[in-house]
Structure formats: structure tokens, C-alpha cells
Amino acid sequence: MIRLEAPDFDLTATLDSGQTFCWEFQPDGSWQGWIHDIPCRIVQKGPVLDIEGDATEPMIRRYFQLDETWGAVMARLPDDPVVRAAAESCRGLRCIQDGWWECTANFICSSLKQIPQIRRINRALRASFQPGTRIWPGAAFPSPAQIAAEPESLLRAAGLGFRARHLHRAATHMATLGFDYPGLLSLPIREAAARLCILPGVGDKVAHCILLYAGRRYDAFPLDVWMIRLLRQHYLKPGRRLANIPQMHRFAEKHLGEHRGLAQIYLFHDGRKQIPKPPLPSAKHRSRKRMRS
DNA sequence: ACCCAGGGGCAAG
DNA sequence: CTTGCCCATGGG
Numbered sequence: 001m002i003r004l005e006a007p008d009f010d011l012t013a014t015l016d017s018g019q020t021f022c023w024e025f026q027p028d029g030s031w032q033g034w035i036h037d038i039p040c041r042i043v044q045k046g047p048v049l050d051i052e053g054d055a056t057e058p059m060i061r062r063y064f065q066l067d068e069t070w071g072a073v074m075a076r077l078p079d080d081p082v083v084r085a086a087a088e089s090c091r092g093l094r095c096i097q098d099g100w101w102e103c104t105a106n107f108i109c110s111s112l113k114q115i116p117q118i119r120r121i122n123r124a125l126r127a128s129f130q131p132g133t134r135i136w137p138g139a140a141f142p143s144p145a146q147i148a149a150e151p152e153s154l155l156r157a158a159g160l161g162f163r164a165r166h167l168h169r170a171a172t173h174m175a176t177l178g179f180d181y182p183g184l185l186s187l188p189i190r191e192a193a194a195r196l197c198i199l200p201g202v203g204d205k206v207a208h209c210i211l212l213y214a215g216r217r218y219d220a221f222p223l224d225v226w227m228i229r230l231l232r233q234h235y236l237k238p239g240r241r242l243a244n245i246p247q248m249h250r251f252a253e254k255h256l257g258e259h260r261g262l263a264q265i266y267l268f269h270d271g272r273k274q275i276p277k278p279p280l281p282s283a284k285h286r287s288r289k290r291m292r293s
Numbered sequence: 294a295c296c297c298a299g300g301g302g303c304a305a306g
Numbered sequence: 307c308t309t310g311c312c313c314a315t316g317g318g
Contacts, residue, residue: 018299111300117316118299161314166301203301224299244307268299296318306309 002051002060008070010092011044017269018115019096019213021106021122022141032136035063036099039137053137065094065216076218078256082234083263086270093269095262096213100181101174102141103214108170108201109163110209124158144174166201173199184211189219190249204245208261218259221252227264230271 015023015031023033030043040053040060051060061067070091077083087093098106102122109121126139129146133139147155148171155164173179179199184192189211196207204223211220221227223245231248235255243251252260 107299108301110298112298112313113300113315114298114317120316156314159315161316162312163300163314165313197301201301205300209299222299226299272299298315298317300313302313303311304309305311306307 002049002055002057004049004051004057004060004066005047006044006049006064006066007047008092009044009047009049009064009066009094010090011042011049011064013090013093013269014064014096016115017093017265018118019265020098020103021115021119022098022102022126024119024123024136034141035059037140063097065097073262076259076262077266078259078263080256080263083256083266086266087263089273090266090269093265095216095218095265097216098214099141100210100214101144103210104170104196104199104202104206105141105167107206107209108167108199109160110206111163111201121158121160121163125155128154128158144171147171148175163201169200170202181215184215185217189217192217193220212261212264218261219253220261221249221256221264222261222268223248224268226268226271230267 011031012025015033016025020033023031026032026041030041032039032041034040035053035055036059038053038055038059040051040055042052043050049060055063058067065073073094074087077087105125106118106122110118113121122141123135126141127135129142129150130139147168152164152168155168158164160167184195187195192211192215193204193207196202196210197204202210208220208222211217212222228242228248231251232242235251236243252264256263
């Protein structure tokens, strides 16, 4: 067991913030999950972290962004009052660094799903490809080749719904043609995102999530409904027409700078804390999609 | 019987 | 380059 000092770190906030989906909170107060397919059980007691498992200390520090102090994290953030306030109320929340493929698969599965359900899908995928084993520890996340070797129906049975086709085709692409993930790190963010969008089920938002949570590129800026809502709420003049996605990326770059992705983590988490269930487009009187007999 | 969910793809306008 | 609809499933 490893014990390490982790001041200004909030394990629960970090694992529950919609960055990673392979961790589950246990009744005994611990978190069970995987650090790059190494099973771990982690308990936080104040500034101390107890980790059960075979992960090494550098690995753990890297995974949880503990190789820099909270002061260093704050120093990276753009000098913007909204971002500062959000980060202050999320003290200890860090940026995860998950594996490329698992992160890709997670976010392909994330569309029109809530965080607990994405977590359930992650679990179901591990279970589907390791029949007979206990989920934890031991059930590694299935590789692209493993998924590609099975029929799409297996993914549907795991509850992926229409995401099954996307994930299966993305896995097939990876297994047959390969994919240069490390190459994404040396490309301009726009081109890196475009390259990821080659994968079925990966669009602009998912691409930026992968670049931020697996590539740890702080210039990636996932634009989901929450972030669009927040940008509109805090930065756009009321009454003005809602900007499109490329315009919002440009705005974020200009206004929040090169570490806008880090800012996004705090804006997202803080925004969700404050507004549990916001109605966005008053969908009240929308014409009926379809008449059923 | 609704509405909504950390979207993406595709066809039309 | 925008809008509209579909894609399955679970939860409120």
C-alpha cells in the first residue's frame, strides 16, 4: 500500500466530475477503479491518500495531476473573475489523465447519457469482455481489437443503444488502420480535434474531451450544453444571437487563453453544482415530433 | 405519457 | 453554414 501526501486535493470531486468513468464509490468510503488498467482502491483522509494496488507513486501523481501544487494549478488559470470564482469553489479538483483509448470509448458512449450511466456502461463493457471474472479487480477495459472481434450486438446487449454502432466502428478503425494518438500532442488544437473526428462517434465535443482528459491538452475546450449555457450566461450579451461552435472556440481562446481547458473543468463542475436542473431551450411548446396512432 | 440526458451523423434548406 | 430529425435507453 502506498501512502502519499496530497494537500489541496479532493479525490471525490476529481473522480466524480465527469472526466473519468472507471471509478466507483464504495460504502466504506473508498473509491475503486483503475489507473491505466491497474486496479486500485483509494481512500482519502484529509491531506493523506492511501492507495491499495500496484500503481507506482509517479503513476498516481501523474494520473491525478498531483505532480504540481494547487498554487501552480491556480497560476495557470486565466485571469478571469468567473473562472477564478469557479476554481475557488472547487478547490482540490484536478485534471485526470486517462488512457487514450478508454477515454475515447467513454466519450463516444457519453452522448445523451448522464455521468452515472456512462460509468455503468464502462462497467458493463469490462464485464462483457471478461465473462466470469469479478469486475474489480481484474477486468481491464477491452482493447479496440477485442471489441472489433465481437459483433456489435454484444455492445447493444451491454446497454450502449445507438452508441454501439459508433463504438464498434471506431474500434474497428483503430484495430485495422491504427491511430496515432501521440501525434495529436504536436498538432495545433484545431487540427488535432479534426483528426480525432475521423473516428465514428467522435465529433467536436468528444474530440476536445479526449484531448483534455487523455492528452492533457489545456488548450482543448469541450463545448457541451452546459458550457454553452455558461458561456452564454456569463460572457455573451443578452439578446445577442447564440454563437456557433467555431465562434465559441475562438471566443474561449481569446478570452480564456491557452489554458482554457483547465478553466473549463472548473466552470463545468461549479456550474453543475449551482444549477442542478436548468431548463435550456424552453422546450415547452415545440411542435410534436411525430403523431402516433 | 411525457421530458431530458457532458452528441454525432446525415439530409435538406 | 444553419436547421431538423434520428439514433436507444434509463431516470425523473
